[in-house]
Amino acid sequence: MTGARTHDSAGIGIIGSGISGLQLALRLQQLGVAATLYSAQTAEELGSTRPRNFPARFAPTQAREETLGVHAWQHDDARVHSWAITIHGEDADLEFTAALRPPSSVVDFRLYLPHLLDEFIRRGGDVRTGPVAVDEVGRRHGLVVVANGDRSMRDLFPVDAARSPYPTPQRILCSGFYHGIREDVPHRLDIHFLPGIGEILRIPFLSRLGPAHVLAFEAVPGGPLEPPAHLDAAADPDGFHREVLRLLAAYAPGLRERVDTAGFGLVAPDELAQGGVTPAVRKGWARLADGTCALAIGDAWITNDPLTAQGANLGSHTAFALADLIASADGPFDAAFCRDASARLWEHARHVVEWSNAFLAPPPPHVLGLFGRAAGDRQVADAFVSRFHDPVAMWGVLSSPEGVDSFVKSCT
Incomplete structure (x- = not known):
């Protein structure tokens, strides 16, 4: 771990204790960047709510957890x-089975999130619990990162209509x-x-x-x-x-x-x-009343339908990518930094969004053709399911007939 470095003594203020906020806090802590986490709930409260989601965490997310030293539940009851x-079809059903290699991790977030929050605190992390106003956080920090998609934060980041096809x-x-x-x-x-x-x-x-x-x-x-x-x-x-x-x-x-x-x-x-859930992409950054800038990640930025099981994995990827951008920044955390950071995060996120939105529509003929090939060839089936680990590669396959053809040839 490097010595602590910040652009000013206030460091980074992170609002939200979902996977994005917690992994960002842990990663900045690991990189020696001072950060304060603002959580609406204590660890005990995070573990006692009704379930909100049922996330599968794929191999790259688990690898990031290994980097953070928080990868737990490594047994088959959680895989x-x-x-x-x-x-299902009108005339006949199309069926296939496939191995997911490596296996995904399936752990109730009411176990997972308290584990990460407790670990951040155990390592000396600064956590403030209770209701919070984003403008107040902005007055305390050089940069605010909002990872909380609650209604109280949505006005700050309006929906980006060009990237949100479903109202x-x-x-x-x-x-x-x-x-x-x-x-x-x-x-x-x-x-x-x-x-x-x-x-x-x-x-x-x-x-x-x-x-x-x-x-x-x-x-x-x-x-x-x-x-x-x-x-x-x-x-x-x-x-x-x-x-x-x-x-x-x-x-x-x-x-x-x-x-x-x-x-x-x-x-x-x-x-x-x-x-x-209304799938939506919101504006990625905003300027607060006092001129401090706020970046959106996690549910504050992107809400995907859970069908493709990418939400938690995108949140983890974004947290790590943003931590690296913050730790390597030479200048102030101003509008130019936020504009550039959000654009760079979108380079990966857009593949997840486009794939997730496409899966909500009836499958086009080339995707149905891929399913047919998977039903007849276990190599194709295994490779297709294992592509869920890599949304960029998956969307490269599913987005066009040429992508499917190239994928099938690579399998056979």
């Missing part, structure tokens, strides 16, 4: 080793931690693509209450998968579970057959997330 993919949620979500589902193959994820209807996913996951299954409905708005998102599972658990099982029987019958009806249910009444 996904393979995927089973079904694309409303493209999926209505209902995801929760369940027990009572049998795994045919241990540590395998199931995903069912239902064109025009949405997606159903089952993911083995390490929840704060122990090993569980995430069962997620991603419903096209107004479609038949949407009803569970509007039911009160705590008020009428039997009715909620009946509706979930009805939809599984209708749209993922193979998965329904693996459910033990008597033992099926949420692991606890509040272990459920419901709602919609």
Whole structure:
């Protein structure tokens, strides 16, 4: 670790204790850059909320955690080793399985985030807990980084319409931690693509209450998968579970057959997330009232639908990239620095955004063709699923027929 260096004694103010804010704080700490983390919640409070998301962390994110010395839960109860993919069709279903190498890490963020926050504090990190005003943080620091996508921060970074094609949620979500589902193959994820209807996913996951299954409905708005998102599972658990099982029987019958009806249910009444996510890219930086500049990362900057499982991984990548830019900067953290930093972060992020947005639309013929090749060739299937580790390479494949052709040739 190098000696502490800052552009002024105030250092960097980081607002938000999600993966982006915490990894940025830890990385700056490692690089010797003074930073203060502003968290709305204590570590204990971060671990006691309802679930908000169910992130898979791919190999590059895990490697960054190794660099930070915070990579934990290195056992199979917290890993996904393979995927089973079904694309449902009118005449026949297209199915294939594939290995995910290396495996992804699937840990409840109510375990993960407190672990990172506690480690930052243990290493001497400065944490301020409670409500915070961004202008007040700006008066204390040479640069503010906002990694908190709460409504209180959204006015500061308006939506960038040119990079945000969807004005409303493209999926209505209902995801929760369940027990009572049998795994045919241990540590395998199931995903069912239902064109025009949405997606159903089952993911083995390490929840704060122990090993569980995430069962997620991603419903096209107004479609038949949407009803569970509007039911009160705590008020009428039997009715909620009946509706979930009805939809599984209708749209993922193979998965329904693996459910033990008597033992099926949420692991606890509040272990459920419901709602919609509007994919959006916001302006990447802003000038505060006193002239201090604020950069947006994480949910303050980009919100992706969770279908491609890239949100946490993009947050981690952005945190490390920004830490390097801050640590190597020679001049002030002014508008020129923020404009350049945001542009450089977008060079990677745009691939994630374009891929995630494209996956919400019906697949074009060249992507359907790739799925067909994957169903007939395990090498193609394994290579395709493992591309989820690298969104830049993945979008290079999926964005054009030429990309698919080149990818298939490289596999065979």
